[in-house]
Amino acid sequence: MELHFTLNGRPETMEVDGSKRLLDFIRDDLGLTGTKEGCGEGECGACTVMLNGEAIHSCLTMTGQLDGGELWTIEGLEQNGELDVIQKAFIKKSAVQCGFCVSGMVMSIKALLLKNPHPTQEEVKMAIAGNICRCTGYREVKAAVQEAAAAQSEEE
């Protein structure tokens, strides 16, 4: 099928197999390997991307569902050489260890902060409950979200 969508802010048109997993489309066809596969069944969150403002599991989504939509992957967050507030906060709060969960984690948080710029601790936990991290115990991640939220509201 012919697919029209925007990728990280830029319009794209491509001929694709609409039944392909979105995750494979992103990694293999778009060559954006920042999105990871940890389980392939919607349980780990490593493959999280943002589609039309929602954090979704790209391993459970078909590429056809992208048609007419707006897709953001981790590669799109750094703009003009400047990291997104969430990325900065992850570095500043040392929320990154092996990093394998990080792109998915950051995308979940991106979707959260878009909708809810001042989340409570509980809301933060809920937003990343589907993103499993084996390295950090989540404490630094939660702190990074608060940091990002604060930085974002300062910017505004």
Place this chain on the structure above:
Amino acid sequence: MKEFHVVGKELSNDQAYGKVTGRLHYCGDETTQGMLYMRLKAGTVSHGMIRSIDISKAVQLPGVRAVYTCENTPDRLYDRGRVGPWETVPNQERLFDRHIRYVGERVAAVVAVSEEIAEQACRLIEVEYDPLPFVVSVDEAEREDAPKIHPDGNVYECAPFDYGDYASVTDVLCHSSCSHIGRMTHLAMETQSCRAKYNASEKTLTVWTGCQSVFGVRSTVAELLQMPYSKVRVVKMPMGGSFGVRQETLLEPLTSYAAWDLQGEVRLVYTREEQIVNTMMKHSVDAQVKSKVTADGVIQGVSLSCRLDAGAYLTVSRDYVSTIGEKINKVYRIPNIHFDGRAVCTNTPINGSFRSWGSCELTLCLENHWNMVAGELGIDPIEFRLKNIHQPYDEEVVHQVSIGNTHFEECLVRGREAFRWDERKEECRRQNEQQRRYRYGVGVALASHTSSFYPYRVDVASTNARLQEDGSLIVHVAVHDHGCGTVMALKKIASEVTEIPLENILLQEADTQSCRYDHGCYASRTVYSLGQSVKTCCEKLMDQARKKAAAALRCNENVLHYEAGVFFKETEKTVRISLQEICEYSIRVTGEDLFCSVTTNAAANPGVPAAHFTYVRVDTYTGFTKVLDCLSVHDVGKAINPDMCRGQVGSGIQQGIGMALCEEIKIDPKTGRALITNFKNYEVANAVDMPDYQTILIEDPEPNAPFGAKSIGEVVLAPVAPAVVAAVNHALGTQLRHLPLTPAVILEALEAQK
């Protein structure tokens, strides 16, 4: 205390930028022109011989390049746990074996132009088996008449250890307890992956893998392919967590074989199911602990017998058992000790290396026991421990080496205060008085671990450092970062010594071509052993630079001061020379390159005391345990990366709580098959489940350690589970020690109490 430039500062992840932007490539992220992909076919019998294997349909599928089975691959044995060719190891594995020993064992591999085609071809392979009798449980496998999984039987004893004379201790109270730990999966977020490329014109092979020992992988691969070690290059790739699962050589032999055979580049990435079933699991352990303790709580003797389920191949399991024994005297002063243990093969998935290699198992069994003993004697568990712990520089009796500058007492005492142990204990008593729905409990446990290989084996750590022409620095050391910041730790050490800014230092991960020999990054030795080698090397390099500076400035080197890349005369500050100028002088005037190559051998193995305190709530209606709060206290010597140390504590807590309460891969008693083969059914704490936790790092520098640093990466796990078990038992007045304490187990115990 001396002010450090970079040691002890935060922002400790060398690759943080690459990780938050998705730019960092893990092994499975790389694709190249012409790359081929491998998929595996899993066997379906518990135990049997392959009668026939029909690959005719698979090889005909367009896009398939090769199909490998036991019929067309070399009949050569290798060992996943081996690092050096001099090691005596079980050597039970082949690329493919006609003899299949567990459900899920690989029986064939397909290499094709895409993963999809390879996968499809796997389904076209037809295998017929002649089933053999099999054993699933360790009890069955130990029986005289049990079917043999390997020619030498199923039971592998390890040499018992005795110190003093446990049997002859009299006039004391005897206690006995049994503990059980279930199988777990490491759950590193990245599944295993490997790429290998054969260059036919050079006759060289390059292997990229997120491993813990490039030299170990090289040794196994080179011998399997009968290539000279010099022609095989192994490069350590970033890894998405290890927790022990990347310690052994798993995917590399087969991927390399295919690359060599096809004279091309081949990639294999495991699915989560393969990751769970075809790497290794954490051993299930049964242990009996007996002790002799005086009425006022002084330990006179301990005896530990343990049995590990090795799974279908022995691999590292016998060593694992002996390591448990070797660690038995790292925490308490005990005058009489007995240890024995064995590993038993069963027709189930393989068990093997797991974070802490015995420390978490040993700690669980012993701390469960001491918590029980303290309870029976009516002594507070912290008080009990304070009577028995090692003092700094005590000698542990197994290897008769000093435990170093360790502070068990401080860990307990500071933790007790910070955790409000006494108040909380009293609160729990009051809360539980009414016997309402929720019961509360507190628990504590104490552990230690290693910081080097010494004296288990000679610890060899080598560094090369060369000053570049602009005054920047390249350091080669065979470091394997598990994702927890060890590259940055070593870089900080180099920067601290040379005062060259971090951004001007290149220190990459292990590569057999550019690094000198190293056994690998495990046993928590990276910072202590490799760090000392980096430090020594950089110091020597700076000595050379100083000599050159003195020659260039025509003065005595003693009058020179050094600061931020410049040597100068204290008395005449304009007489100065920068590292860049020294390099130029050295090359152009004296005709020498400024480099240094150093090998250090750790001659000590300081312990790393760790105390964990936890507060839980058990729901007597549902049997569900919630950890409400916990605290870990770690004596690390010096935290080079304090933020990463704290981060690792969090992961240890997550894994430890999992071990105590919910994480388990159950085995089908009828077939030996893993009953959980996906993420979905494996209970792991997410951001909602994880409790709040506090961390205290005790920093009193260890002598002869790089800026005093010892280790942390593995010990973080060790004390967590037994503390949680103690808290549950405290809450319920039970004596549960058969892990995990799932709601079903707890409800059953409550039922039995009635």
